[in-house]
Amino acid sequence: MTKKLIIFISSMLVTLYVLGPLVWMISSSFQPENEITSKPPHWIPHHPTMENFKAIFFSEKEEVTYENRKQGDTASGGFIPSTAKNLLPSMWNSFVVGITVVILNLIISTPAAYAMAKIRFIGRSTSIYFMLATRVIPDIALVVPFFLFIQKLGLMDNKLSLMITYLAITIPFSVFILVSYFESLPDELDKAARIDGCSRLQSLTYIYLPLAIPSLVAVSMFAFLTSWNEFLLALMFTQTEKSQTMPIVVASFASDFNISFSFINAAGVMAVIPPVALAIIFQKYIASGLTAGAVKG
Numbered sequence: 138m139t140k141k142l143i144i145f146i147s148s149m150l151v152t153l154y155v156l157g158p159l160v161w162m163i164s165s166s167f168q169p170e171n172e173i174t175s176k177p178p179h180w181i182p183h184h185p186t187m188e189n190f191k192a193i194f195f196s197e198k199e200e201v202t203y204e205n206r207k208q209g210d211t212a213s214g215g216f217i218p219s220t221a222k223n224l225l226p227s228m229w230n231s232f233v234v235g236i237t238v239v240i241l242n243l244i245i246s247t248p249a250a251y252a253m254a255k256i257r258f259i260g261r262s263t264s265i266y267f268m269l270a271t272r273v274i275p276d277i278a279l280v281v282p283f284f285l286f287i288q289k290l291g292l293m294d295n296k297l298s299l300m301i302t303y304l305a306i307t308i309p310f311s312v313f314i315l316v317s318y319f320e321s322l323p324d325e326l327d328k329a330a331r332i333d334g335c336s337r338l339q340s341l342t343y344i345y346l347p348l349a350i351p352s353l354v355a356v357s358m359f360a361f362l363t364s365w366n367e368f369l370l371a372l373m374f375t376q377t378e379k380s381q382t383m384p385i386v387v388a389s390f391a392s393d394f395n396i397s398f399s400f401i402n403a404a405g406v407m408a409v410i411p412p413v414a415l416a417i418i419f420q421k422y423i424a425s426g427l428t429a430g431a432v433k434g
Contacts, residue, residue, distance in 0.1 A: 159409070166190075166403035173398050189403035192217045193224050218397065220389045223378045224404055227386040232411065234296055234382060235364040238303045242360040243353060246308050250315030251341045255327050265316055268309045276306070276369055287374055298374040299382065303367065307360040314359075318352035319345060354422035362412055383408050 160180065165173050167185040253265055283302050292298040322345060330340040346353070368384040375381045387408060390401045416423065 162402045162405050162409075165399055166406045168399055170397055170399050173402075189397075189400045190407075192221050192400060193403060193407060218390045218400060220378075220386055221400070223381065223386045223389075224383070224407065226378060227381050227383045228407065228411075230296060230380060231365050231382040231384075234299050234303065235361040237300050238307060238364045239357045239360045241300070241304055242307050242311055243357065245304070246311040246315055246356065247346070247349075247353070248338075248341065249308075250312045251319055251337075251345060253312070254316045254319035255324065256337075265313065269313045271309050272306075279305075280369065280373055283370065284373055293374060294376045294380050295374075296380050299364070299367075299371060299380075302370050302374070303360075303364045306367075307363050311356040311360060314356055315349070315352055318349055322348055351422040354419045358415060358419060358423055361415065365412055 164180050164182060166189055167187070168182040169184060169186055169188075172179070172183060253261055283305075287293060287298040287302070290298075290301075292301070326344050326348075327340050330344050335343065366384060367382075368388070371382045371385050372388075375385060378386075387401065387404050390396070390404060
C-alpha cells in the first residue's frame with residue numbers, strides 16, 4: 138500500500154510539473170495584463186477576456202499605426218502588436234511545410250528502411266548507424282552549409298528552403314525508427330510474398346505497410362512536430378510574412394513597441410492546438426511505434 142501511495146504521489150508531482158506551464162499559459166491567455174503581473178499570481182482569471190484572441194483573428198481588419206500602438210495599454214488589453222495579423226498566415230505556412238515534410242519523409246524513408254531491414258548487403262549496418270550519426274551534429278553547425286546551399290538554389294524567403302532542410306533533419310531518424318520496426322516483423326512474410334510473385338515494392342506496399350501503421354504514425358508525428366517547432370533555420374531562411382512560420386512570428390511579439398505577455402500566451406495557445414490535437418488522435422499508435430523493435434526474441 139505504501140509503495141502504491143508513493144508511486145501515486147510521484148506521478149501527480151510529475152504531472153503537475155509537466156502540465157503546470159501549459160495550464161498557466163491557457164489561464165493567462167484569458168487574463169488582462171494587470172492580472173498576469175499581479176502579486177501573488179492567480180491561476181483562475183478574475184476578469185476573463187477574449188480580447189487577445191479577438192486581436193489574433195480580427196487584427197487584419199484594423200490598421201495598426203505608430204500612434205494607436207503607442208496609445209495602447211497592455212495593462213488594459215488595448216495593445217495590439219504590429220505583427221498580430223501575421224500569426225494565422227504563419228500557422229498556415231507551418232502547417233503546409235509540416236504536412237509536405239511528412240509526406241516526402243514517408244516517401245523517402247519507408248522504402249529506404251525496408252531495404253535496410255530486409256535486404257542483406259555489404260555495409261548495411263554501417264550505413265544505418267552512419268545515417269543516425271548525422272543527427273549528432275547540432276543544427277547550429279549546419280546553418281552555414283544549409284545557408285550557402287539554399288542561397289545557390291535561389292530559395293531564400295521561400296517555404297521550399299524549409300522543406301528541403303527539414304527533410305535533411307528528419308529522414309535519418311525516421312529511417313532508424315522504421316528499420317527497427319521492419320526488423321521486428323518476420324522475414325517469412327517477405328519470403329512468402331516473393332514466392333507468390335510479388336516484387337519488392339509490392340511486398341512493401343501490400344504486406345509490410347499495413348503492419349507498420351503505428352511506426353509510420355510515430356515517424357509522421359516526429360517529422361511534423363520538428364517542422365512545426367523549428368526556429369533557427371526558419372529564422373535564417375525566411376524574411377517576410379509570405380514564408381515565415383509560426384515560431385518566427387510568435388518571437389516577433391516580444392520585440393515589438395511594447396510587450397503583452399497575455400497576447401503572447403494567447404498566441405502560444407493557438408500554436409499548441411494542432412500538435413496536441415494530432416497527438417490525442419494518434420496517441421495509441423505513437424508509443425507502440427516508437428518502442429517497436431526495442432525488444433527482440
